[in-house]
Amino acid sequence: MKSNIKLPIYMDYQATTPMDPRVLEAMLPYFIEKFGNPHSRSHSYGWEAEAAVEKARKQVADLIGASEKEIVFTSGATESNNMAIKGIGHFYKDKKNHIVTVVTEHKCVLDAARHLEQEGFSVTYLPVQKNGLIDLEELKKAITDKTALVSIMAVNNEIGVIQPLKEIGKITRERGVFFHTDAAQAFGKIPLNVEEMNIDLMSISGHKIYGPKGIGALYVRRRPRVRLEPLINGGGQERGMRSGTLPTPLIVGLGEAAAIAQKEMPLEYARVKKLSDKFYNAVAREIPDVFLNGDEKNRYPGNLNLSFAYIEGESMIMAIKDLAVSSGSACTSASLEPSYVLRSLGVEEEMAHTSIRFGIGRFTTESEIDYAIEVIRSNIEKLRQMSPLWEMVQEGVDLKKIEWAAH
Amino acid sequence: MIYLDHNATTPVKSEVILAMTEAMKAGALNSSSVHSVGRMAKKIVEQARARIAEAFDAEDANVIFTSGGTEANNLAISASEGYDPMVSAIEHHSVLKSAKQAKIIPVSINGMVDLRELEMMLKRAGGKCFVSVMFANNETGVIQPIREIARLTHDFGGIVHSDAVQAAGKISVSLKDFGVDMITVSAHKFGGPQGIAALLTKKEIALSPMINGGGQEFGLRAGTENIPGIAGFSAAVELLPENLRQMEEVKALRTYMEKGIKSFAEDVKIFGEDAERLGNTTCISMSNVKAELQLIEFDLAGICISSGAACSSGKVAASHVLQAMGVAKEEAETAIRISLGVDNTKAEIDEFIAVWKNLYTRVNGQRLAA
Numbered sequence A: 001m002k003s004n005i006k007l008p009i010y011m012d013y014q015a016t017t018p019m020d021p022r023v024l025e026a027m028l029p030y031f032i033e034k035f036g037n038p039h040s041r042s043h044s045y046g047w048e049a050e051a052a053v054e055k056a057r058k059q060v061a062d063l064i065g066a067s068e069k070e071i072v073f074t075s076g077a078t079e080s081n082n083m084a085i086k087g088i089g090h091f092y093k094d095k096k097n098h099i100v101t102v103v104t105e106h107k108c109v110l111d112a113a114r115h116l117e118q119e120g121f122s123v124t125y126l127p128v129q130k131n132g133l134i135d136l137e138e139l140k141k142a143i144t145d146k147t148a149l150v151s152i153m154a155v156n157n158e159i160g161v162i163q164p165l166k167e168i169g170k171i172t173r174e175r176g177v178f179f180h181t182d183a184a185q186a187f188g189k190i191p192l193n194v195e196e197m198n199i200d201l202m203s204i205s206g207h208k209i210y211g212p213k214g215i216g217a218l219y220v221r222r223r224p225r226v227r228l229e230p231l232i233n234g235g236g237q238e239r240g241m242r243s244g245t246l247p248t249p250l251i252v253g254l255g256e257a258a259a260i261a262q263k264e265m266p267l268e269y270a271r272v273k274k275l276s277d278k279f280y281n282a283v284a285r286e287i288p289d290v291f292l293n294g295d296e297k298n299r300y301p302g303n304l305n306l307s308f309a310y311i312e313g314e315s316m317i318m319a320i321k322d323l324a325v326s327s328g329s330a331c332t333s334a335s336l337e338p339s340y341v342l343r344s345l346g347v348e349e350e351m352a353h354t355s356i357r358f359g360i361g362r363f364t365t366e367s368e369i370d371y372a373i374e375v376i377r378s379n380i381e382k383l384r385q386m387s388p389l390w391e392m393v394q395e396g397v398d399l400k401k402i403e404w405a406a407h
Numbered sequence B: 001m002i003y004l005d006h007n008a009t010t011p012v013k014s015e016v017i018l019a020m021t022e023a024m025k026a027g028a029l030n031s032s033s034v035h036s037v038g039r040m041a042k043k044i045v046e047q048a049r050a051r052i053a054e055a056f057d058a059e060d061a062n063v064i065f066t067s068g069g070t071e072a073n074n075l076a077i078s079a080s081e082g083y084d085p086m087v088s089a090i091e092h093h094s095v096l097k098s099a100k101q102a103k104i105i106p107v108s109i110n111g112m113v114d115l116r117e118l119e120m121m122l123k124r125a126g127g128k129c130f131v132s133v134m135f136a137n138n139e140t141g142v143i144q145p146i147r148e149i150a151r152l153t154h155d156f157g158g159i160v161h162s163d164a165v166q167a168a169g170k171i172s173v174s175l176k177d178f179g180v181d182m183i184t185v186s187a188h189k190f191g192g193p194q195g196i197a198a199l200l201t202k203k204e205i206a207l208s209p210m211i212n213g214g215g216q217e218f219g220l221r222a223g224t225e226n227i228p229g230i231a232g233f234s235a236a237v238e239l240l241p242e243n244l245r246q247m248e249e250v251k252a253l254r255t256y257m258e259k260g261i262k263s264f265a266e267d268v269k270i271f272g273e274d275a276e277r278l279g280n281t282t283c284i285s286m287s288n289v290k291a292e293l294q295l296i297e298f299d300l301a302g303i304c305i306s307s308g309a310a311c312s313s314g315k316v317a318a319s320h321v322l323q324a325m326g327v328a329k330e331e332a333e334t335a336i337r338i339s340l341g342v343d344n345t346k347a348e349i350d351e352f353i354a355v356w357k358n359l360y361t362r363v364n365g366q367r368l369a370a
Helices: A021-031 A044-063 A077-091 A107-118 A136-142 A165-175 A248-285 A313-319 A340-344 A349-353 A366-386 A388-394 B014-025 B036-055 B069-080 B115-124 B146-155 B227-238 B240-262 B291-300 B320-324 B346-369
Strands: A071-074 A098-102 A122-126 A147-151 A178-182 A201-205 A216-220 A290-292 A303-308 A355-359 B061-066 B084-088 B103-105 B129-132 B159-163 B182-186 B197-202 B281-285 B335-339
Touching: A021 A248, A021 B014, A044 A071, A044 A248, A071 A077, A077 A098, A077 A107, A077 A147, A077 A178, A077 A201, A077 A216, A098 A107, A107 A122, A122 A136, A136 A165, A147 A165, A165 A178, A248 A290, A248 A303, A248 A366, A313 A355, A313 A366, A340 A349, A349 A355, B014 B227, B036 B061, B036 B197, B036 B227, B061 B069, B069 B129, B069 B159, B069 B182, B069 B197, B084 B115, B103 B115, B115 B129, B115 B146, B129 B146, B146 B159, B227 B240, B240 B281, B240 B346, B291 B335, B291 B346
Parallel strands: A098 A122, A098 A147, A147 A178, A178 A201, B084 B103, B084 B129, B129 B159, B159 B182
Antiparallel strands: A071 A216, A201 A216, A290 A303, A303 A355, B061 B197, B182 B197, B281 B335
8 A cells, every 4th residue: 555654644633633833833932922811911022922813813702793892701611601601501500490402412512411300491402303403393393481591413423414593593593592503613714794693602622623721712702792700700800701812823723724714715626516515435335334423414514423333343454554544532432332422423332332433624635535444444354354243134134033041 | 822720720730631531441430330430440449538637737627519609619518507707808709609698808908807806706606606718719819817817816716728739730739837727729720620629627517418428428418520630630739849949930930920010110019929829820901001901911922811710700890809908990901821731832932021021101101101
């Protein structure tokens, strides 16, 4: 095989992304000569840092059709999600005590919701259909006059499906309920517009779009005004919503990453789609019994979650260790439990165990995709030849009809 | 430009930048991923954690990475649940504003926590107490009697947190030696990057996470770790011994500066002068000249200083720290903070003194002559 490929091939773009060198270049001066504290109002080091922060705020806002005054910087999307859900819950708790979210949300959204449950809130966890998308009728039914917030993610981190944001926003706006979306996997990758989609709060991550780690943002709508109780108290930075010294270099990095994404999104999307189609056609269409998890159309092409029937997931990951992939969310990947996202799609446990998420991103090359296809093709065959299940299926045994002995 | 505002933030050291750029160029690092790239990320994080624990004598404690000192202080305050919380009057806002129900421990005129008052408060308290007192104050540099505070509080069965954000890098900070249960340290105050800090906490302290999610950081702080930041934090910690040695020179420079000003301005007041102070910090008044005016004058002369904490330096209110020390509002409004760093030179201090003197004599000259 081609020797100019650096191994392992990185295909875990949903966990995190390598930093774009242009982002790093934009950040470096703010580590070195422009090191000021943006809250220092009494000298030019401070003003210089503040100006850089405000430029980045506009770059982030521009990418989602917001005003820069609506962007609050945080340490990352996990904090943003916690801030949105708990912040809304706590602020409006005297009048409302119910929130709606979805079973396939990122763990931090579910944990923040659970945290509110412990405080006496009631939470509706909407199910998803087999394709991973919510049923809008279910959403309509779930909203009551006690509902403070609907929190539904834009692009799912494990299976890449895109929820119908515009339709959800229409419903929440009509019913007078705030709409929060965790856009960690969507921001900078697909077009998002807070006005067209009636989004009231949006969580944004830096390191998922070739920007730095340790920085994110929360979009908080000003008209009609969304208010929230801060998660972190102190010096009153970010208009009192989020205290703490703003890390200027990281913010500059997030702004630059957003600006690059805005400029290059159509081209990048097309490139990722082309590589994704090639990979999908070669792996899922040509190899028997490989299934795509999640809706085929409403998805971000840079995320392909595939189930390989009659193969054990862990041995699969071992066999294809030339590919840095994951079997699902990074946060839960150390546990061997099958993914709760796949289970809520109705994927059988055996199949969920053999599921692998292939991420394709800005730095994936065509030769890497060719190499990856070859690695998978050759290993699947090998692994299946070792699998007794595969043998039985080849002999025409219906596995579902077998009664396994308990042990 | 002469930068004399190191308590707000410090320039990032070149070794730190190197460690960070290496981590940023190393690819896509998420320490929760199980593949080889993820394992490399985990190694960076765990090595840094061990190094930081060692540097602050906290080998038996948990090092919880946070996005900054403010978040770490907020997290520390979460341990006050079920306790009677008490914080000193001169704490940073990240402690004062997150411990909303706390009783306020007063300070003496020299800026030090009043130990007798603390003891009375501990006696009067209904149950066990949670006490948070910073190790060194950000505005005056006054060092608190943290060992005594810890001993007293523990005698009454309580727990103690110390915000050591301003102290770390300037004097030795030790969880073990202080005898406290938790300390906060922040990288950007000693040549590390902004956006990363840690709460060092004894394992038996019960914290409630503010940020729930993927279960990172012992389940106490969710979110993908800021790995380049952590690598930079670690590199800065490695340079701490050298930094502390250089602080001796900084202290000599500070003494030179204070003596220089006193040589011609007899009515000058240095706040907390009678107490033990950080070697780099001076909080000083200039008779009849409001701080804002001084800041403008120094800025025009290319000198960066501040009138107090950076986070509140945009506000006009007089410092809560000086007010807690019993300084009259009018006098507090004439105070500026000068905080030196390891790169400052004698020539820069001479320049500062010259500008200070010029303004001082312009305003007070006639009075002095009369």
